Amino acid sequence: xxxxxxELLVPYMPTIRVPRTGDRVFKSECAFSYDSxxxxxxxxxxxxxxxxxxxxxxxxxxxxTGQSVYMLLKRHVKEKATGAAGGAISRRRNGRVFLDLELNxxxxxxxxxxxxxxxxxxxxxxxxxxxxxxxxxxxxxxIACDAxxxxxxxxxxxxxxxxxxxxxxxxxxxxxxxxxxxxxIPPSGWKCQKCEMRENLWLNLTxxxxxxxxxxxxxxxxxxxxxxxxxxTNFPLAVKLDNITADGADxxxxxxxxxxxxxxxxxxxxxxxxxxxxxxQNGTENDNTDNTESVRPRVSEWEVIQESGMKLKEVYGSGxxxxxxxxxxxxxGTTMQVLFSIPEFQRAYVGNLQRIYDYSxxxxxxxxxxxxxxxxxxxxxxxxxxxxxxxxxxxxVMREEYKHQSKGISPKMFKAMVSxxxxxxxxxxxxxxxxxxxxxxxxxxxxxxxSENPSDVFRYLVEERVQCCQTQKVCYNxxxxxxxxxxxxxxxASNREELIAYEAKRREAEENMRxxxxxxxxxxxxxxxxxxxxxxxxxxxxxxxxxxxxxxxVKTSRFASFPEYLVVQIKKFTFxxxxxxxxxxxxxxxxxxxxxxxxxGTGLQAGxxxxxxxxxxxxxxxxxxxxxxxxxxxPDIDESAAMQLAEMGFPLEACRxxxxxxxxMGPEMAFNWIIAHMEEPDFAEPLALPSFMEPGPSxxxxxxxxxxxxxxxxxxxxxxxxxxGFPRRHTVQAxxxxxxxxxxxxxxxxxxxxxxxxxxxxPSDDLLDMSDxxxxxxxxxxNANTNSHSTLSPDQDASGxxxxxxxxxxxxxxxISHMGASTMSGRYVCHIKKEGRWVIFNDHKVCLSERPPKxxxxxxxxRRLSSC
Numbered sequence: 001x002x003x004x005x006x007e008l009l010v011p012y013m014p015t016i017r018v019p020r021t022g023d024r025v026f027k028s029e030c031a032f033s034y035d036s037x038x039x040x041x042x043x044x045x046x047x048x049x050x051x052x053x054x055x056x057x058x059x060x061x062x063x064x065t066g067q068s069v070y071m072l073l074k075r076h077v078k079e080k081a082t083g084a085a086g087g088a089i090s091r092r093r094n095g096r097v098f099l100d101l102e103l104n105x106x107x108x109x110x111x112x113x114x115x116x117x118x119x120x121x122x123x124x125x126x127x128x129x130x131x132x133x134x135x136x137x138x139x140x141x142x143i144a145c146d147a148x149x150x151x152x153x154x155x156x157x158x159x160x161x162x163x164x165x166x167x168x169x170x171x172x173x174x175x176x177x178x179x180x181x182x183x184x185i186p187p188s189g190w191k192c193q194k195c196e197m198r199e200n201l202w203l204n205l206t207x208x209x210x211x212x213x214x215x216x217x218x219x220x221x222x223x224x225x226x227x228x229x230x231x232x233t234n235f236p237l238a239v240k241l242d243n244i245t246a247d248g249a250d251x252x253x254x255x256x257x258x259x260x261x262x263x264x265x266x267x268x269x270x271x272x273x274x275x276x277x278x279x280x281q282n283g284t285e286n287d288n289t290d291n292t293e294s295v296r297p298r299v300s301e302w303e304v305i306q307e308s309g310m311k312l313k314e315v316y317g318s319g320x321x322x323x324x325x326x327x328x329x330x331x332x333g334t335t336m337q338v339l340f341s342i343p344e345f346q347r348a349y350v351g352n353l354q355r356i357y358d359y360s361x362x363x364x365x366x367x368x369x370x371x372x373x374x375x376x377x378x379x380x381x382x383x384x385x386x387x388x389x390x391x392x393x394x395x396x397v398m399r400e401e402y403k404h405q406s407k408g409i410s411p412k413m414f415k416a417m418v419s420x421x422x423x424x425x426x427x428x429x430x431x432x433x434x435x436x437x438x439x440x441x442x443x444x445x446x447x448x449x450x451s452e453n454p455s456d457v458f459r460y461l462v463e464e465r466v467q468c469c470q471t472q473k474v475c476y477n478x479x480x481x482x483x484x485x486x487x488x489x490x491x492x493a494s495n496r497e498e499l500i501a502y503e504a505k506r507r508e509a510e511e512n513m514r515x516x517x518x519x520x521x522x523x524x525x526x527x528x529x530x531x532x533x534x535x536x537x538x539x540x541x542x543x544x545x546x547x548x549x550x551x552x553x554v555k556t557s558r559f560a561s562f563p564e565y566l567v568v569q570i571k572k573f574t575f576x577x578x579x580x581x582x583x584x585x586x587x588x589x590x591x592x593x594x595x596x597x598x599x600x601g602t603g604l605q606a607g608x609x610x611x612x613x614x615x616x617x618x619x620x621x622x623x624x625x626x627x628x629x630x631x632x633x634x635p636d637i638d639e640s641a642a643m644q645l646a647e648m649g650f651p652l653e654a655c656r657x658x659x660x661x662x663x664x665m666g667p668e669m670a671f672n673w674i675i676a677h678m679e680e681p682d683f684a685e686p687l688a689l690p691s692f693m694e695p696g697p698s699x700x701x702x703x704x705x706x707x708x709x710x711x712x713x714x715x716x717x718x719x720x721x722x723x724x725g726f727p728r729r730h731t732v733q734a735x736x737x738x739x740x741x742x743x744x745x746x747x748x749x750x751x752x753x754x755x756x757x758x759x760x761x762x763p764s765d766d767l768l769d770m771s772d773x774x775x776x777x778x779x780x781x782x783n784a785n786t787n788s789h790s791t792l793s794p795d796q797d798a799s800g801x802x803x804x805x806x807x808x809x810x811x812x813x814x815x816i817s818h819m820g821a822s823t824m825s826g827r828y829v830c831h832i833k834k835e836g837r838w839v840i841f842n843d844h845k846v847c848l849s850e851r852p853p854k855x856x857x858x859x860x861x862x863r864r865l866s867s868c
Contacts, residue, residue: 005129005133005136005137006136006137006138008122008127009069009122009137009138009141012068012069012122013138013140013141015047015048015067015068015069016047016048016069016140016141016144017047017048017050017144018140018143018144018147019050019144019147019148019151023050023151024050024154025045025050025148025151025152025153025154026045026050026051026052026153026154026365027043027045027050027052027073027148027151027153027154028043028052028153028154028155028412029043029052029410029412029413030043030052030053030054030057031051031052031053031057031364031365031370031374031413032053032054032056032057032060032357032360032364032370032374033054033056033057033374033377033378033383034374034378034383034384034409034410035053035054035055035056035057036075037073037074037075037116038075038077039054039055040055041054041055041056042055042072042073042074042117043072043073043074044058044070044071044072044073044121045070045071045072045073045148046061046065046067046069046070047067047069047070047071047120047144047145047148048065048067048069049065049067049362049363050148051363051364051365053070057357058070058123059123060357060358062123062124064362065362067123068122068123068124069120069121069122069123070120070121070123071118071119071120071121071131071145071148071149072118072119072120072121072128073116073117073118074116074117074118075114075115075116075117076114076115076116076117077113077114078113078114078115118130118131118132118145118149119131120133120137120141120145131145131149132145132146154365155412155413155416168258168260168261169260169261169262169263170236170237170251170253170256170260170261170262171253171256172236172237172253172255172256173237173260173261173262173263173264173265174263174264176205176206176236176237176262176264176268177206178205178206178207178268178271179206179207179208181207181208183207183208183272184272184273185203185208185210185241185272185273185274187574188574190210190241190242191210192210192211192212192222192223192225193209193210193211193225194211194212194223194225194228195212195223195225195740197212197222197223197225197741199212199222199242200212200213200222200240201213201240201241201242202226202238202239202240202241202252203238203239203240203241203272204226204229204230204233204235204237204238205235205237205238205239205251205262205268205269205271206233206235206236206237207233207235208271208272209226209229209235210241211225211226211228211229211238212224212225212226213226213227213240214226214227222741223740223741226238226254227254230254230255234255236253236254236255236256237251237252237253237254237260237262237268238251238252238254239251239252239262239265239268239269240252240423243424243429244269244274244276245276245822245825248265249265249269249276250423250424251265301585301819301856302819302827304851304853304856305817305819305829305853305856306819306829306840306842307840307847307849307850307851307853310850310851312840312847312848312849312850313847313848314387314845314846314847315839315846315847315848316382316385316386316387316846317382317385317386318380318381318382318385319341319379319380319382319834320382320385320834320839320846321378321379321380321381321382321384321385321408321409321846322385322408322409322841322842322843322844322845322846323336323337323379323408323409323410323411323841323843323844324407324408324409324410324411324843324844325843325844326410326411326412326415327428328428328429328430328431329411329415330430330827330828330829330843331430331431331432331433331436331828332411332414332415332418332425332431332436333411333828333841333843334433334816334828334829334830334841335433335436335437335440335816336375336379336411336414336440337379337830337832337841338814338816338830338832338861339440340375340376340379340380341813341814341832341834342454342457342565342863344452344454344456344457344564345376345454346376346380347452347454348448348451348452348453348454349369349372349373349375349376349377349454350373350376350377350380352373353373353376353377356369356370356373357370357373365413365416365417366417366420367417368417368418368443368446368447369447371413371414371417371418372414372444374413374414375409375411375414378409379409384407384408384409385408385846407844408843408844408846418439418440418443422439425439430825430826433816433818433828433858433859434483434569434858434859437483437567437859438482438483441455441458441482446746453802455482456802456803456804457563457564457565457804458482458483458563458564458565458566458567459480459481459482459563459802459803459804460480460481460482460559460560460561460562460563460566460803460805461478461479461480461481461559461560461561461803462478462479462480462481462557462558462559462560463476463477463478463557463558463559463560463601463603464476464477464478464479464555464556464557465555465556465557465558465601466539466542466553466554466555467553467554467555468542468544468546468547468551468552468553468611469551469552469553469554470544470547470551470552471544471546471547471551471609471611472609473544473546473608473609473610473611474604474608474609474610474611475545475610475611476601476603476604476610478560482563482567483567483568483569484533484566484567484568484569485568485569485571486529486530486532486533486568486569486570486571487529487532487533487571488524488529488532488570488571488572488584488586488588489524489528489529489531489532490522490524490584490586492524492525492528492531492532493522493523493524493586494523494524494525495520495522495523498520499520499522502517502519502520505517519585521585521586521587522584522585522586522587523586523587523588523589524586524587524588524589525588525589526588526589526590526591529570529588530596530599533557533599534556534557534558534599535556536554536555536556537554537555537556537557538552538553538554538555539552539553539554539555540552540553544611545611545612545613545614546611546612548614558599558600558601558602559596559599559600559601559808560600560601561803561805562596562600562805562806562807562808562864563804563864564804564806564863564864565861565862565863565864566594566596566810566861566862566864567859567860567861567862568859568860568861568862569858569859569860570588570857570858570859570860572584572586572818572858573822582821583818583820583821583822587855587856588855588857589855590812590815590854590855590857590860591812592811592812592854593809593810593811593812593865594809594810594811594812594862595808595809595810596808596809596810597807597808597809599808600808637656637659637660637664637687638659638664639656641655641659641664641666641667641670642655642656642658642659642670643655644667645658645659645667645670645671645674648671650674650678651683651684653684653685653686653687654674654677654678654683654684655670655674656687657687658670658671658673658674658677660687661673661715662715662719669719672719672720672722673715673719675719675722676718676719676722676728677728712732712736713731713732713735713736713740714740717735717740717742717745718731718732718735720742721734721735721742721745721746721749726749730749731745731749734746734748734749806864807864807865809864809865810862810863810864810865811862811863811865812833812854812860812861812862813832813833813861813862813863814830814831814832814833814860814861815830815831815852815854815857815858815859815860815861816828816829816830816857816858816859817829817830817831817853817856817857817858818858828858829841829842829843831849831852831853831854831857837849838852840852
């Protein structure tokens with residue numbers, strides 16, 4: 001028999017691999033479904049790629065790859081035998097427990113035990129070889145099987161290798177010298193000191209400079225000014241501003257080029273007015289904790305939102321599948337439950353399931369469409385949401401009863417895919433559901449090129465009207481948005497007198513060291529939130545084209561179009577003056593039906609005078625003029641870099657221009673410039689610069705476009721995108737539309753296909769339009785450029801098929817609620833209206849809601865009512 005097995009495996013030996021260090025062995029979850037070794041058919045692990053497949057999907061992998069050898073893993077959960085005294089008898093398990101998996105919590109007690117089974121299966125005949133089988137199998141096969149069985153599962157390994165686990169104490173932490181420069185960081189309103197970025201901001205712990213980080217392919221943006229600052233100053237440590245909590249903060253060492261720990265971070269932040277110790281006194285909630293009094297200061301909020309104390313009826317079947325909490329992952333679970341209750345998302349992913357699976361890449365675990373289809377099918381199929389068997393049949397069908405329990409699905413593979421490379425979502429900390437919603441929309445946008453984009457149902461246009469206070473003239477602009485943020489005006493509370501009395505009692509109790517009174521929750525009318533949304537907003541640094549100078553301005557926002565699905569976020573979270581995260585304790589009478597028709601923008605009105613279509617003049621600071629003088633009078637070219645490029649076969653003069661226009665940043669950057677400009681007619685012409693007093697080419701052609709002196713995109717950014725194969729004109733247009741943010745520019749390119757007529761009408765981008773230049777490091781708000789970098793800028797197609805305008809009347813169908821003091825802690829649950837009944841999704845538990853707490857929600861989802 002040994003010889004027979006050896007001969008049988010000979011043709012397949014080249015395809016059998018031994019797992020190496022770094023290989024992930026997916027032996028806990030199918031790549032296309034939520035089947036596992038506990039499922040009826042077990043899990044098949046490919047002995048070449050180490051991907052896992054359920055019985056339904058392993059044939060597809062075999063047909064696509066020709067891989068024939070798989071390891072079949074099964075875990076059997078059984079009731080323990082009982083002795084005469086009724087106690088469970090510990091009995092030896094049949095073989096090793098090799099799967100390194102957690103048992104379902106409901107069955108991880110003293111009454112159950114598990115046994116693991118492994119077989120080698122050869123396709124297409126499904127020939128099975130029980131393992132272990134050392135005597136009969138070739139040595140290589142035995143070694144490969146043992147290595148796969150003993151390897152940690154893919155997610156166990158991921159957790160042990162995670163960013164949080166690897167962080168070491170920085171060598172600079174204890175000896176860090178901080179400048180006594182009087183810098184104090186406010187609790188909000190941050191902006192990069194060198195550009196307009198308001199996200200991915202980092203505080204340098206030496207001098208208090210607030211600058212943007214680098215750009216990430218996955219959604220976090222930045223222009224790299226924090227790194228540039230380190231290169232100029234050698235100040236090594238920086239902390240990410242928007243996730244400082246009592247538990248710590250994200251710290252990066254530019255010198256060590258990795259995330260680090262700082263044991264003295266509290267003192268270092270205190271130097272700039274950020275009090276982490278005060279945060280600790282107030283405490284935070286942890287998503288892994290149960291509803292214990294010690295971790296939830298807002299007891300009533302936790303109980304009301306989760307409908308505690310009520311006998312909620314569990315529901316099962318399609319659309320009623322829960323999502324297991326992986327530990328601080330309920331922000332993801334609640335968001336995905338709501339999205340997959342929307343028909344457009346169901347149709348785009350679950351409706352196209354077979355096509356997506358058939359065309360999935362060889363590694364489907366990292367493919368966005370595959371994992372979205374898998375999650376959607378898991379939630380909507382009903383396969384993972386089945387009621388338990390009747391009590392009288394439990395003893396007879398214990399194994400089947402265990403399999404069909406309403407366990408929900410575990411989104412480990414999905415979370416790993418959507419959070420890969422993201423500095424926040426890839427961690428095991430709680431995150432903001434609002435930010436995750438926008439992150440997911442970003443991923444949907446990026447991965448929907450050439451196919452239906454379900455996120456278009458949220459897409460709408462905002463009309464911004466800005467008025468110059470001195471001349472009363474106005475300008476109108478439009479931008480794309482996906483979510484409406486509503487202020488919560490505490491001054492409009494209907495129980496204001498009660499709140500004032502409570503605050504007086506609270507202060508008195510604090511002074512006399514007595515127990516605080518029972519908290520009073522502010523009750524705010526929803527109409528007051530809408531009124532606050534429409535209130536004019538001051539624009540202190542508005543540049544008026546009518547005055548050709550700065551002037552006070554006011555901005556108002558309206559809907560230029562209404563989306564099919566309106567997402568409304570209540571601004572419940574803020575920072576106190578002491579930097580302590582603060583959640584406003586309020587109740588808002590959010591309506592079931594909403595009519596926003598009166599908020600539709602109307603454009604320029606009769607009697608309004610439009611501001612001239614002019615842009616601010618060029619304003620160069622003295623140091624910039626010195627740089628410009630040097631550039632005009634004496635070009636500085638790294639001739640050695642130019643010669644390196646010339647040796648590749650490029651014209652020498654073109655190489656000299658490339659080195660010069662990229663600011664002597666090295667051969668690699670100059671090479672990118674050459675690739676982007678080699679089709680130009682003057683590519684090989686000698687570099688010619690005028691004297692300082694003579695009129696000459698624009699600053700962009702002199703290399704200043706690589707600095708933040710103007711709105712012309714930096715040449716290195718243009719070169720990076722053009723090196724990917726995108727036309728230069730389209731690249732420049734994308735960068736201009738996204739405030740020179742590479743990540744957003746890439747998304748813009750995919751969502752805004754280039755048109756031939758634009759190619760013909762677009763002027764050459766080698767010459768900078770001087771009217772585009774603004775004073776650097778200035779907060780100027782100009783009527784010529786009022787689009788925010790945080791949303792997609794509109795273009796000629798913005799009101800086209802991607803904008804599905806219609807009536808502004810809506811019906812509430814879902815809302816996500818938060819419990820806790822901060823979005824970075826606590827818990828999320830969601831309520832969704834299905835079949836005329838409200839249903840609460842609390843992790844893996846899905847029940848009919850008795851009292852949906854609509855007044856305590858955080859994010860609300862409305863669907864448009866039909867015109868009839």
